[in-house]
Amino acid sequence: MKYLDEYRDPVLARRLLEELRKLATKPWTIMEVCGGQTHTIVRQGIDELLPAGIRMIHGPGCPVCVTPLAMVDKAVAIAARPEVTFTSYGDMLRVPGSTGDLVGVKARGGDVRVVYSPLDAVRIAEAHPDRQVVFFAVGFETTAPANAMAVLHAAARGLANFTVLVSHVLVPPAITAILDAPDNEVRGFLAAGHVCAVMGYTQYEPIAARYRVPIVVTGFEPLDLIEGILMTVRQLEEGRAEVENQYARAVHRAGNTAAQDAIREVFTVTARSWRGVGEIPASGLALAPRYAAYDAEHRFAVESLNTTEHPACIAGDILRGTRLPTDCAAYGTACTPRTPLGAPMVSAEGTCAAFHGAGRQRSTVGSR
Amino acid sequence: MCLGIPGRIVEVRASADRPDLRTGIVDFEGLRRPVCLVYTPEAQIGDYVIVHVGFAISRVDEAEAARTLAVIRAIPDALARELGTTLERT
Ligand code: SF4
Numbered sequence: 001m002k003y004l005d006e007y008r009d010p011v012l013a014r015r016l017l018e019e020l021r022k023l024a025t026k027p028w029t030i031m032e033v034c035g036g037q038t039h040t041i042v043r044q045g046i047d048e049l050l051p052a053g054i055r056m057i058h059g060p061g062c063p064v065c066v067t068p069l070a071m072v073d074k075a076v077a078i079a080a081r082p083e084v085t086f087t088s089y090g091d092m093l094r095v096p097g098s099t100g101d102l103v104g105v106k107a108r109g110g111d112v113r114v115v116y117s118p119l120d121a122v123r124i125a126e127a128h129p130d131r132q133v134v135f136f137a138v139g140f141e142t143t144a145p146a147n148a149m150a151v152l153h154a155a156a157r158g159l160a161n162f163t164v165l166v167s168h169v170l171v172p173p174a175i176t177a178i179l180d181a182p183d184n185e186v187r188g189f190l191a192a193g194h195v196c197a198v199m200g201y202t203q204y205e206p207i208a209a210r211y212r213v214p215i216v217v218t219g220f221e222p223l224d225l226i227e228g229i230l231m232t233v234r235q236l237e238e239g240r241a242e243v244e245n246q247y248a249r250a251v252h253r254a255g256n257t258a259a260q261d262a263i264r265e266v267f268t269v270t271a272r273s274w275r276g277v278g279e280i281p282a283s284g285l286a287l288a289p290r291y292a293a294y295d296a297e298h299r300f301a302v303e304s305l306n307t308t309e310h311p312a313c314i315a316g317d318i319l320r321g322t323r324l325p326t327d328c329a330a331y332g333t334a335c336t337p338r339t340p341l342g343a344p345m346v347s348a349e350g351t352c353a354a355f356h357g358a359g360r361q362r363s364t365v366g367s368r
Numbered sequence: 369m370c371l372g373i374p375g376r377i378v379e380v381r382a383s384a385d386r387p388d389l390r391t392g393i394v395d396f397e398g399l400r401r402p403v404c405l406v407y408t409p410e411a412q413i414g415d416y417v418i419v420h421v422g423f424a425i426s427r428v429d430e431a432e433a434a435r436t437l438a439v440i441r442a443i444p445d446a447l448a449r450e451l452g453t454t455l456e457r458t
Binding site: 008036039040043063064089090091116117118119120138139142143145146147149153156157194197198219220221222249250251256258259262348349357 | 369371372386389401404406407408409418420421422423425426428429432435436438439440442443445446449450451
């Protein structure tokens with residue numbers, strides 16, 4: 001556990017926590033949705049500083065972790081083709097598929113390359129007209145504007161050898177799915193600041209009203225998180241259920257409209273299956289029919305493959321917030337960031353990796 | 369790839385192959401990367417922006433940029449993963 005003195009402003013942190021202690025009369029369960037926020041909460045021990053009864057659940061906020069196994073398997077199958085140069089954000093390379101990962105394809109001689117921006121993938125396609133360049137377009141609303149522009153750019157350049165394997169996911173439908181679950185315990189949400197910087201937060205207003213849950217747009221700095229939790233608890237105690245913006249420094253209600261326009265031009269909303277969670281209606285983005293020529297699934301006609309998760313992995317429970325990484329028998333032993341058995345151990349934003357990085361120990365026998 | 373990294377715009381120019389695609393160079397504490405500025409048309413040299421996978425998405429002030437960077441530094445390898453290890457140091 002970390003000490004408050006390590007905070008940028010320990011006095012303010014202490015004051016906010018004191019206020020929270022006075023305010024909280026009942027137990028409340030709150031979910032943070034963004035993997036960056038999970039990392040800060042676990043690393044700074046914010047969950048351990050909260051008054052008794054205020055419980056944080058770590059939501060499905062890591063795009064690497066929720067990319068469905070079937071999609072990872074498709075990526076592996078396409079990347080293994082001799083005519084393909086497969087490009088991806090680095091995080092996706094070690095995500096285990098049913099029969100291996102992209103690193104394995106590379107080791108067997110496949111042309112797999114890490115790019116930092118989808119425009120780099122477009123540039124590779126331009127420089128190598130003899131290669132079929134495929135980009136693995138994954139992520140939440142934060143990477144969608146970039147991936148949309150890569151398609152627009154390729155279309156403007158008339159590139160015939162560039163396609164994208166799209167597995168985009170959207171946050172608001174995931175929140176709705178969590179609230180719809182019969183055993184849901186979450187009473188309030190911290191919405192991800194950077195997702196809202198792109199999309200704004202009008203989409204959360206009907207959710208807050210319909211389900212009577214407070215949703216607070218929150219940054220991912222320690223003080224932001226304590227303040228976001230305080231604002232959520234204050235609403236809960238006062239019986240309010242509104243969308244509030246803790247992160248006004250970077251987020252406006254309407255978001256970035258130019259980025260939203262590009263997303264709407266290139267993508268259409270579709271059902272997506274979330275790794276460990278299952279299919280959620282209208283929870284993802286696919287290429288709009290007018291950009292079908294840029295769809296890697298089309299071009300390479302990969303069939304749905306038989307998928308199997310590692311039997312020890314309880315990632316589904318972890319992504320839904322019903323169990324903690326420290327409840328997993330493989331945590332820290334068979335499964336580590338170097339030898340991940342499941343996706344939440346791969347990316348630093350994954351809950352299992354965040355716990356491991358902060359040195360949290362596996363639950364002792366009998367604690368569960 | 370989901371973390372936005374704050375940096376300061378040090379150069380703005382039209383993209384060589386797409387004049388309508390506004391690009392620039394952003395300085396991340398000494399590490400410089402080309403960044404697409406098409407979604408932040410109002411951002412000028414000297415402004416701080418949050419960059420997601422090579423695209424500036426929002427403008428922030430200098431203090432906010434410093435805070436966000438401090439958090440990202442605490443996440444193992446986050447900067448290297450988001451910006452690449454083969455950075456040109458300038
Ligand atoms: S610790 Fe590893 S095996 Fe266990 S749930 Fe997390 S990713 Fe899966």
